[in-house]
Amino acid sequence: PWHLAAHLVDEAAWSGQPELAPTLVRHRVLPGAPPHLSVGLGRLEAARRGHTLLVVAPERPGEGLLERVHDARRAGATVLSLDGGDADLGALAHDALSVPAEDCALDLDTVQHLVGAAAGENGLPVRRGAGAATGVRRLRDRLARLADQLTAPPPSRW
Numbered sequence: 001p002w003h004l005a006a007h008l009v010d011e012a013a014w015s016g017q018p019e020l021a022p023t024l025v026r027h028r029v030l031p032g033a034p035p036h037l038s039v040g041l042g043r044l045e046a047a048r049r050g051h052t053l054l055v056v057a058p059e060r061p062g063e064g065l066l067e068r069v070h071d072a073r074r075a076g077a078t079v080l081s082l083d084g085g086d087a088d089l090g091a092l093a094h095d096a097l098s099v100p101a102e103d104c105a106l107d108l109d110t111v112q113h114l115v116g117a118a119a120g121e122n123g124l125p126v127r128r129g130a131g132a133a134t135g136v137r138r139l140r141d142r143l144a145r146l147a148d149q150l151t152a153p154p155p156s157r158w
Contacts, residue, residue, distance in 0.1 A: 002037075003109070004056055004082070022054065027065075044068040049076030055093070057083045066092065 005024040012020035029040045045068070047053055053072050055061065061069075061083075069092050073079045081093035085100035 004054075041065070041068060044072050047072035047075055047077035051077040052080060053077050054080045054082065055089060057081070057086060057089055059084060060086045061089055 002024055005022050009021045012018050023039055023043065024036065025039050025041060025043045026037065027041060029038050041064075044053065051072075053069065055065075055069055057065075066088055069079055069089070073092055073094075079093045081089050081096040081098075083089050083096065083098055085098040090096045090098060
């Protein structure tokens with residue numbers, strides 16, 4: 001999760017979208033940790049309507065975390081999940097991207113890079129039909145395009 005957080009901080013700076021920069025919440029804060037690594041689980045208690053909580057969980061999250069996420073959702077926070085396929089976390093999330101290791105061509109670390117890159121895209125208008133712009137590409141659409149490019153077979157040389 002810290003890796004994705006670092007990428008989102010970079011993407012926020014590069015794309016001019018400061019709202020992408022996350023607050024990394026840690027299970028255990030080590031004594032003397034720098035400020036950006038010193039936010040504990042108590043931060044989840046402050047989540048309210050208008051806040052977004054992105055839970056990155058390669059493995060099944062513990063009951064304590066699930067309970068805090070549930071409380072944040074009840075308080076009005078939007079819950080997003082990037083996980084290894086946990087059903088309980090998926091049920092709590094408003095939107096989930098599950099990457100089960102046994103079923104996916106990409107691993108969770110690679111998907112975290114793709115999510116960071118897709119989040120930072122500037123949302124250029126989507127062109128449909130007669131060349132008219134009809135909205136902005138959604139994050140899920142940008143992510144799918146990047147994943148397709150990454151997993152596509154190499155072009156033939158003939």
